[in-house]
Amino acid sequence: MDDNGQHNEDDTVDTDSSDDDAIGPIEESEFVEYGIEDKPPLAESIFLGFQHYLTMIGATVAIPLALAGALGMLEAAPEQVGRLIGTFFIVSGIATLGQTILGNRYPIVQGGTFSMLAPALAIIGVLGTQGADWQTMLLYLQGAVIVAGLTEIVIGYTGVMGWIKQHMGPVVIAPVIALIGLSLFNAPQIVDPNFSAPGTGQNWWLLGLTLALIILFSQYLDQYSRAFRLFPVLLGISAAWIIATVLSVGGVFSADSTSFVDLGSVLSASLIQPVYPFQWGVPRFELAFAIGMIAGMLASVIESFGDYHSVARMAGRGAPSPRRIDYGIGMEGIGNTLAGVMGTGNGSTSYTENVGAIGITGVASRYVVQIGAIVMIIVGYLGPVGQLFATIPAPIIGGLYIVMFGQIAAVGLSQLKYVDLDNNRNVFIIGFALFSGLAVPAYMSNIGQGVDAGASTVFQQGLSQVALIGPILGSDVIATTLFVIGSTGMAVGGIVAFFLDNTIDGTREERGLAEWEKITEDDSEFQSFLQRWRSSDDETTPTGAD
Template identity: 30%
Template sequence: MTQDSTAPAPSPRSASDPQAANAERLRDVDYLPPLRKAIPLGIQHVLAMFVANATVPLVIAGAAGLSGADTVFLVQMAMFVAGVATLVQTLGLGPVGARLPIVMGTSFGFVPVMIPIATTQGLPAVFGGALVGGLAMATVGLFYRRLSLFFPPVVSGTFVLLIGLLLLPVGFSYVGGGFGAADFGAPHHLLLAALVFVITVAFHQFGRGFLSEAAVLIGILVGCVAAAPLGLLDFSRVGEAAWFQLPIPLQMGITFDPTAMLAIALMAVVTCAESIGDISGTAIGGAEREATPRELSGGVMADGLASTFASLFGGFPQISFSQNVGLVAFTGVASRFVVAIGGAFLIVAGLVPKLGAVVSAIPAAVLGGAVVIMFGMIASAGVKMLSHATFDKRNMLIVGVSLAVAIGLPAQSGLYAAAPAQVGVLIESGLIPGAIASIVLNLVLPR
C-alpha cells in the first residue's frame, strides 16, 4: 500500500518510542490494523451514526403517512445504501471516492425540503428530486479543481467549525432523551449521558492502545448495561423484524416533478460546502494534514453518485456523517480500512433487519453522552483548520460574519417570515447561509 505524499514523515521520536510510532501508524489512512482491533473500531463508527441514519427515513415516513411495512423498508434501505456509499468513499471506484476514513449516511440537511414535497407531491417526487440533486452534486465534484478557489482554508475551516457548532444542540437533544421524548430531560437520561461521557473521556485519556482507541464503543456499551435495569432497552422490534430481505429497486416509485427537482438540486449544490468541510476535517483531524484536491473532488463525486444510487433503492441523499469525522479526530485512528469494515457492517444491517433492530435499541441518552464529545471535536478540527489561514482583518471578518449569520439569523425566524417557503428552509438550516456568506466574502473582499 502506498502512503499519500502529503502524509507526515516519521518523526525522530517515533523511531525510539514504540507508542509514538503506533500512534503515527494509526494516522496513516492506508494502514490496516490487526482485524481483532479493526473490526470493533469499524463497528464503533456504525454505532456512532446508526440511530441518526435511521431517523431521517422515520421522520419522512411519518410525514408522508406510510404504513409500518414501508417504514421498515425505508429504514432498511438507509442502512444498505449508507454501507455501499461508505465502501465507495473509503476504497474508491476510479476517480470517485476520497479514499479517506469517511462514513456515509442519510443527510439531515435535506429533511426540511423533503417533508413538504413528500406531503404534497408524494414520496416518488422526493426520489426523483434526489436523483437529479445527486447528479448536480457529482458535477460540482467533477469540476472541483476549477472551483477550488471558492474553498481556501479560511472558508473550509469555517464550514467545519459551523458544522460542529450547529450539531451541538442536536447532541444535547440526545442527552435529554431524544427529539419528542415524553420524559425529555428526566434525571435518568441525564445520568446515563453523564456516565457515557465520563467513561468515554476516561478511557480516551487514561487508556492505553486499543482501550483508548475504542473509548466511544466502550462508553456506549457501559451505557447500555446501565440502561437495562432502568427498562430503557426496548428489543420488541427485534422480534418483529425479518431475518433477511434483499433491496428492491424502485419499490417506492419515482417521478420527476420540476419543483421537487429544483429545490433538492439547489440544496445538493449548497450542501457540497458541508461535504468539503467534512472531508477537510477528516484529513486534518485524522491524518493531521490538509485534504488533497483529488480527495476533495472524489469525495464530493461519491456523495453525489451515492445520492443518485440511493434514490433508486428507496434511500435519501447521502453525505459524510459529521459525528464520524469527530470520532476519527477523537480516537486518532485514520485508517480508511477500519471505516470500510463499518461500511460492510452497514450493508449486513441493511440485509438483516433484525441486526438493525438490535442496534437501534440503544437509548438516545446513551448516544448523547458520546456524540456531544464528537460534535465538539468537529468544532475543534475547524479551529485547527483555521489556524492554517492568516488571521488578518479580512479573514477575521469572513469568519465573524459567517458565524453571525449561521447562528444568529435562524434564531430569529421573524426576520425572514415573509420570504418564500424554500428560502426560509435554506436560512433555517444555519449552515447554508453561513457557507454562502463565507464563500461570497472570500470572493469580494480584497486580499
C-alpha cells in the same frame, strides 16, 4: 505501538505502501493510532469498523424514523419501518465503499443527510394535502433525490467545486468546519426533552453517564490500555446501553421514556428483510420537488467540502487537492442517485460525525471504514440487528454527540494556525461568518413558531416569509433554495466568508494562502481508480509484451 504513538516492528499492521496514492503531505498528528493506509488485523478491524459506524448511528436511524413519521408509515405500515432503516444501512455501506475506493479515497463514511430532510418534509406536506398515501409520497421523494444526485454528479465531475477550492483558504474553511460542530449543539438528542415521547423529558443522568464514560476511556485511561485508546466509543456506549436495558427490563424505565430499550421490537423483527432497487415502485418526478431537493443537496455539498478538509486534518494529511474534491463530490452524487434508486427517500453525503470519530479514537484507516461498510450492508438485510440499533436510547446518542461535535468545532478552529490573527481583516471575516452561520439558521428555524403544525407546514411558512423579498427572489424556486441554504449554518458561514475573503484586500500571507499551498497536495498526487488500475496493469505487463 510505543508510548509515543510510533509503530514498533512487532505491531501487526499492514501499511501496504503500494496502495498509497500520496494523500497529501503528512503533518504531525500524534494521536493517530492507525493512518489512512494502515490495515489493522481483520478481527480488530471488524470491531473498529463497527465502532466507527456506531458513532453515525444516531443520524442513520433518526432520519428514516423522521421520514417514517411524516409519511405515516408508523401507523399505516409499521412492519415496513425496519425495512426503511435497513435500506439506509445498505445505501450507507455501498456509498462508503464507492467513496473510499472510487471517490476521494478518504476514510469517510457516507449516509443520510439532514440537509435534504427539510425539503423532503416539505414535499410530504404538499402531497399530504392531496391525500397521497405513504408509498406515493416515497416515490416522489425518490424521483427528487435521483434528480438531485444526477445534478451533483455534474457538479463534481465537471470540476466546479475544484475551481471554487482555488479561491478558498483557511479563513473560509475554518468557520465552515467549526459551524458543522457548533450548529449541531441543539440536536434533538441533546436538548429536546420531547425527542422520543412528548412530556417524558430528557434523561440527563444517562446522557451524562455516556459522556463521562467516553471521556474517561479516551482521555484519562487511554494511556493504561490499548483497548481504551482504540475503543472508547464502543465501550462507553455499550456500558450505558446495557445499563439502560437492565433498567428497562426491570421496569425502572417506562415504555414511553426516552431511555426505554424496547427488546420486543428486536424479537418481532423479520430475520431477513428484502431490500432491492425500486422496492417501493417506479419513482415519480415533479420539477418543483426536484428543485427543493437540489437546494438541500447544495447545502450538503458545502458541508462535505468542509468535511474533506477536516478529515484530512484529523488524519495528519495535507489539504485535499481540487481534483480529489471533484471526485469526492461526484461520487457523493452517485451515492445520492443510488439512495433514490433504492428508495431511502433521502440523499447520501459525508457524515460529519466521521471527523469526531477519528478525533476520539485515533483511527483514520480507510481499511477499517471499508470493513465497517461491509458490516453495515450485511446488517441492513438482517432485521433484528438493524432494529437493535434503533433501540439505542436518545440520551446515549446525545452524550456521544456532545463529545464529537465539540471535537469537530475545535478541528475547524485549528485551521486558523495558518492565518495572521493579528490582522483585523481576518478577525472580522471569521467572527462575522461564525455569527452569521449561527444567527441566520436560528431565524429560519423560528419562522412559523407558534403554528400548530408539523415541520412541513413550518417549512412552507418559511418559504412564504422569504417570498416577501421580491417578485424574482420570491419565486418558489428561488425561495426554496434560499430557505434551505439559509437553514444550514455551514452553508451560510461558508458563503459569507468566501465573499468577504475574496473582496476585502489582504495579502496571501495574511490570508494564510501561502502556508495553505504548502500543505495542499498537487492534482497530480491524486490518482483515480482507473489510473491506479492502469498503472498496476502496466507494472505487471512483461517487457516487450503487446
